Amino acid sequence: MIIDIHSHRPAPYPEGIVSCQPDEFSPMEGQVYSLGLHPWHLDARTLAPSLLRLEEMARETCVAAIGECGLDALRGAPMWVQVNTFKAQALIAEKLRKPLIIHDVRAHEGILGVHKDVAPSVPWILHGFRGKPSVAAMFISRGIALSFGEKFNAETLRLTPPDMIYAETDESLLPISGIITLLSESAGRNLRPDIERNINTLLRI
16 A cells, blocks of 8 residues: 655655656556656756656656655755746646645745646645644645655644645655654554545545
């Protein structure tokens, strides 16, 4: 059963959605992937063909989501390149009816601005969320779900609605079951049924 929404572990990894960029994409039978252009690795000179290639490859049935993609105020391409590329990928997610997995580092307003422009009908999920409850509330109020990994804000986790919680390994060495145990202990209840339900619903859209 898939319970890990975002992982950089190599395939085969049956418990999770393996995140990779188009240049890394070499699908293995039975593995589920997310595919996106990360803001750290963008090149404005090759964006148009990169986006076309992404859309073509993301049509594969093994690609369950678009991403990770997003905005990073501390690292990566100039912000105008990041914003334009993030919006383009959000539109690909809409076109292909696949969820969007989002990287956000100190760029909350930019993420919300693109969300307003796109007005998405597919789920958006912020991966590796560590922010304060006040920041989480901004996203939750717009229908953007949160994915929690090994490091997280316990108060934010407890205040997140059950149907907007996901779990991930990202680059952690902990197994996803261990991360879900950490999250459950912090939340004071077993989160695995919620996480299983949420990701199963996500994969059926």
